[in-house]
Amino acid sequence: MNQPMGKIPALVLTAIMVVIALPSSAEMDSEEVIKYRQNVMKSMGGHMGAMASIVRGKVDYKEQLVHHAKAVSDIAGMVPHLFPDESDFGETRAKAAVWDKRDEFDKKTRALADNSAAFLKVVRSGKADYGPQFKKLAESCKSCHKTFREKK
Amino acid sequence: MKIPEKMLLVITCIWFTTSVGSPENLPDLPEAESGLEPSADPGNEIIQYGEYMFRASGCASCHTDEDNDGEFLAGGRALKTPMGTFYTPNITPHRDDGIGKWSDDDFVRAVTEGIRPDGKHYYPVFPYTTYTHLQRDDVIAIKNYLFSVKPVARKNRTHELPWYLRWRSVARAWKALYFEPGEFAKQPKRSDLWNRGAYLVRAAGHCAECHTPRGRLGALDQARLFSGTNNGPDDNRVPNITPDKKTGITWKQSDLVYFFQTGATPSGDYTGSLMAEVIDDGLRYMTEDDLKAIVRYLKSLPPVEHAIKDNDEKTKAKGEFD
DSSP states (O other), rough: OOOTTTTTTHHHHHHHHHHHHHHHTOOOOHHHHHHHHHHHHHHHHHHHHHHHHTTTTTOOOGGGGHHHHHHHHHHHHHHHGGGGGTTSSSSBBTHHHHHHHHHHHHHHHHHHHHHHHHHHHHHHHHHHHOOHHHHHHHHHHHHHHHHBOOOO | OEEEOHHHHHHHHHHHHHHHOOOOOOOOOOOOOOOOOOOOTTTOHHHHHHHHHHHHTTTTHHHHGGGGGOOOOOOOOOEEETEEEEEEEOSSSOOSSSTTTOHHHHHHHHHOOBTOOOTTOTTSSSSHOOOOOOOOHHHHHHHHHHTTTTTOOOOOOBBBGGGGGGGGGHHHHHHHHHOOOOOOOOOOTSOOHHHHHHHIIIIIOOOHHHOBBBBBTSBBBGTTTSSSSSGGGGGOOOOOOOTTTTTOOOOHHHEEEEEEEOOOOOOOOOOOOOHHHOOOOOOOOOOOOOHHHHHHHTTTSSOOOOOOBBHHHHHHHHOOOO
């Protein structure tokens, strides 16, 4: 039988090539991750902006507040997973510090999760004084951006 | 009188080689006149007022090296500019490493004239170009506040500058061309609110220092004040905050005030990086009335069309403005 690659059996070679060709679920294209992450962040911003209008009394959609709060709390759970290694390759505003100072970054994402959960709790409880907790939640956004996001 | 900038550099080089001095490391500050005794009473009205003006003047972020857990107002923060890297000085009332030996006059002269107690000139990275408009009483109130904070032992670090900028006479030359000292003068035809806003922006907040493009020798482009720059501090892009419809800022007054209080943009984004520092260390301490005054002033600025990359029409249409 003709074996162009010498001693390696053709079947084994084919098996190796098939495995290499399969996309690994652990490795995503960095630019796609960036695009995904930016969309997720924008959606969180959308809910935060909407909530600000309600909290500031600019609109009277108080019954919708809980939906926005739930959305932000859910999205907050995604954030720590949106910055895998090597996802700084491409046009991103995420600073190198996200990966260089990962412990500090993780602290910020935990604070976001905690504050958004606490805000959701206050809103669900029907209490009218959700203002201070919203402020704390907003602080989490700014605090992380201060250290870990570039200006445009 | 217009002097071509290259010629200016040559003149400056000749000036410093013939004038006093060799390049110096930042010397210890010499004995100054005995200053005010730091007040031990935190309830002191002048200290509280001084603290408010301190916040309005945005001193904290530059003079504290937060990234490296530096102590409050002990300096050491690196300010990277096209001219080199400057390290901010210690402005705690430490008697050897800070300003503890400074008199009122020393402090006023430093802040409003850009001159150290030993007579040497400050580089304009310290925005005395704006602070010169502060009223003397306000400057002294700020000094009172500074003298009430914890003295920190931390020696000033020498700036990292190219050789031709290491002589202080260069700063003196620059000032001869670009620095006009003088207190803010109210405009009688304008409202109190406008004048208050003008004072807060043009004398204390020094917004123009970041939000204005600079010429090659680092002077603000007076024809394009507040119109933003692509070459801001730390290589940041700084937005155009004139009310230009295409390239500036057109937010409602209440949204601008809210932004100064919380960092929230109308699209629900939260600002980060340097502007977040400005808000955290200064703007959020200010009264709502003062913030309204600032907005009143900003909205009266002549619109200047100056598209900062990304802060252009397309981006603005999306409601983002960071």
